[in-house]
Amino acid sequence: MSSIPISQEGLKRLKDELERLKSERPGVIQAIKEAREEGDLKENAGYDAARERQGMLEARINYIESRLPQFNVIDLKTLGGETVIFGATVEIEDVESGESKTYTLLGPDESEPNKGSISVLSPVGRALLGKEVGDEVVVEVPRGRVEYEILSVKFNGSACL
Incomplete structure (x- = not known):
């Protein structure tokens, strides 16, 4: 079993999500029961929808529960330094285009690229780990190879930007 970093x-x-999902179970079970009472299950859209919701709900619950023992919980308030590690907020610049981006490196179960956090296991995250300000990294992305320069490394003590 490998360790998965998480803040x-x-x-x-x-x-919190696991607790919420578990609290939804009775409602989904009730919806299935009510749809069954409507009769023919072959053409019962309400039944099909409720069963699909139950399947998605149970899959997510099982996923979260299976990951919990693997998590290595890291207190971001204790981190610091000049090297890119889990929890670092890194400003990078595309060497070719000059476009800069800022990311906080987090675990795969909490990263949200649209909100400024990426997984340490993503191609960009893996390339940045262990680097410092001024270092350049090359990342293979769908559009090809991109070269980034690290402009800054900060530790905010929080998973939020």
């Missing part, structure tokens, strides 16, 4: 905030969000 304290990320773990709390996942545990």
Whole structure:
């Protein structure tokens, strides 16, 4: 079993989601029961929808529960330094286009690229780990190879930007 890094905030969000999902179970079971009572299950859209919802709900619950023992919870407030590690907020610049981006490196279960956090296991995250300001990294992305220069490395003590 390998260890999966996660911030304290990320773990709390996942545990809250798990609790919410478990609280939805009775409602889904009730919806299935009511749809069954309508008769013919072959052409019962309400039954099909409720069963599909139950399947998705149970799959997500099982996924979260299976990951919990693997998490290595990291307190972001204790991190610092000049090297890119889990929890670092890194400003990078595309060497070719000059476009800069800022990302916080987090675990795969809490990263949200649209909100400025990426997984340490993503191609960009893996390339940045262990690097410092001024280093350049080359990343293979769908559009080809992109070269980034690290402009800054900060530690905010939080999973939020």
